Amino acid sequence: MRVGLRSLLVCCLFVATGQAASQAEDRPNFLIILCDDLGYGDLACYGNKTIKTPNLDKLADQGTRLTDCYSAAPVCSPSRAGLLTGRTPNRLGVYDWIPEGNVTHLREDEKTVAKLLKGAGYQTGQFGKWHCNGHFNSDLQPQPDDHGFDHWFATQNNASPTHKQPTNFVRNGEPVGPTKDFSCQVVADEAIGWLERRDPEKPFFMFVCFHEPHEPIDSPEDLVTSYPQATKKGEALYYANVTNMDKAVGKLMAALDKEKLDDSTFVFFTSDNGPETLSRYRSAWRSHGSPGPLRGMKLHLYEAGIRVPGIMRWPGHVAKGAVCDEPVGGVDVLPTCCQLAGVKVPTDKTIDGTSMVPAFHCEPIKRETPLHWHYYRSLTEPVSAMRDGDWVVLGIWDLDKKKPRHYQPGDDDVIKNYKLVRFELYNLKDDLGQRRDLSSAEPERLEKMSEQLKGILKGVQQEAPDWTAQTTTSPQKKG
Known part of the structure; x- marks a missing residue:
């Protein structure tokens, strides 16, 4: 699909160096919605024949559906940190999901997209799952406001005790107590309330992080009973959970429409990653997410x-009703928002993402470095x-x-020094399910790509912090 003249002129406005708009009315607002453990095959617009997702299907019809969209990691905390910073999460020292009280966290000296946009006059709000530190709502580690959010309404990890009336939300440092909905x-209600109270003269950045459909799953009874064909234990609960999340997305889109913000947002x-498996831990019996035609699940590379x-x-600006197969990643969010807002991308640290603006009209994205991932606890052999x-x-x-287990002090020696010694090679165009390893059939391509991956890994390992060296029994305090 090619760019129309009007859209081309608009895109050129943002692309041209030094030509970015400086007035609030010329800069877009941003609404980034991140689900938790939603599988590639969980939405109707991605081929699911059972789960009802009318609001997301409508969103895809109004914009562009990406067939080759990637998270920054195969697990929650690293994926979120990578999205916020545009950096592959091992550079940040966020190697795995972060348990409560863990030393690992998104360090305050990292430049998040919220911090950069706030510095450019944007209003910023974070709503939902945070999971970028182990010491949540504590002065021991940075909190959402330290990373650029004017307003935050968050949990450290999952909604607790379940999605139904969770009790563990914190608003701007103050515990909220019991809530009355899923x-x-x-x-969504907190985000909409903030949207309605915002300063209409300033642009905004909203980061909405649903807990759904991560365990422990609970769903409205009327939605559960709407799936009588789901006969496996926990199956209807999962399907209803995705549909409930879809309803929340619809509520957010309706709020944008009410505020007449559709065209400017x-x-x-x-x-944040692929779907959970049923067998990984005892309480995951409700995790019926679908990988679609893809190989693997959450925690796999x-x-x-x-x-x-x-x-x-x-x-x-974004093509309507399009389907785009250009690869984009969570690490591309920061460069994209910076380009559209007229903000310089940081140059003091490696940025692994690239602006996805060309994909607005399905044009190729030119990358200096290919998309890459590193996860030392992968459930299958590949770790990069x-x-x-x-x-x-x-x-x-x-x-x-x-x-x-998750990261423990002392693991740094392994993470910062492991080497890649064997490789697998796949052509996704011909083999989307990754069933045919072509490493023997394509020796020249394998050598070129494996050497490049080894070089990337070495640079990431050199930049990664050594948490063991930085602390003994407790993390350093902020500042």
Whole structure:
């Protein structure tokens, strides 16, 4: 699909160096919606024949559905940190999901998209799951406001005790107490309230992070009973959970329409990683997410662990009703927002993402470095991956086994020093399910891509912090 003249002129306005608009009315607002454990095959517009997602289907019809959208990691905390900073999360020291009280966190010296936009006059709000620190709502580690959010309404990790009337939200440092609805509706209502109270003279950045459909799952009874064909234990609960999240998205879109903000707001909907499995832990019996045609699940570096739904909408700028197969990633959010807002992308640290503006009209994105991922606790052998064009190379490390638990002090030696010694190679255009390893059939391509991946990994490892060296029994305090 080619760019129309009007859209081309608008895009050129943002692309040209030094030509970015400086007035609030010329800069778009941003609404980034991030789901938790939503599978590539969970939405009707991605081929699901059972789960009803009319609001997201409508959003896709109004904008562009991305077939090759990737999270920054195959697990929650790293994925969120990567999206916020535009940096592959191992550079940040966010290697895995962060348990309560853990030393790892998104350090205050990292420049998040919220911090950059706030410095350019944007109003900023974060709503829902945070999961970028172990010491939540504490002065021991940075909190959402330290990363650029004027207003925050968050939980450290999951909605607790379940999605139904969670009790663990904190608003700007103050515990909220019991809530009266399901988590996605609570989050959407808070975001809408903030939207209605905002200063209409200033642009805004909203980061809405639903807990759904992550465990512990609970869903409205009327939605559960709307899936009588779901006969497996927990199946109807999961389907209803995705539909309830879809209803919350519809509520957000209606709020934008009411405030007459549709045409001035760039909306990006995605997931933090692939779907949870039923067997990984005892209470995951409700996790019936679908990887669609992809190989793997959450915690895998095969496609289903990192390829996720992606929908973007901005009337007059993003192609309407389009389907785009250009690869984009969570790390591309920061460069994209910076370009559209006329804000310089930081140059003091490596940025792994690239602006996805060309994909607004399905044009190729030119990357200096291919998209890449590193996860030392992958449930399958590959611990690093890189995509270049239609090709993906996966690297397997030189150790006998992986760490059995989340990051612990002392793991830095492994994470910062492992080497890739074996590789798998796949052509996604011909083999989306990654069933045919072409490493033997394509020796020259394998050598080129594997050497590039090894070089990228080495640079990431050199930049990654050593948490063990920085602390002994407790994390350093802020400041």
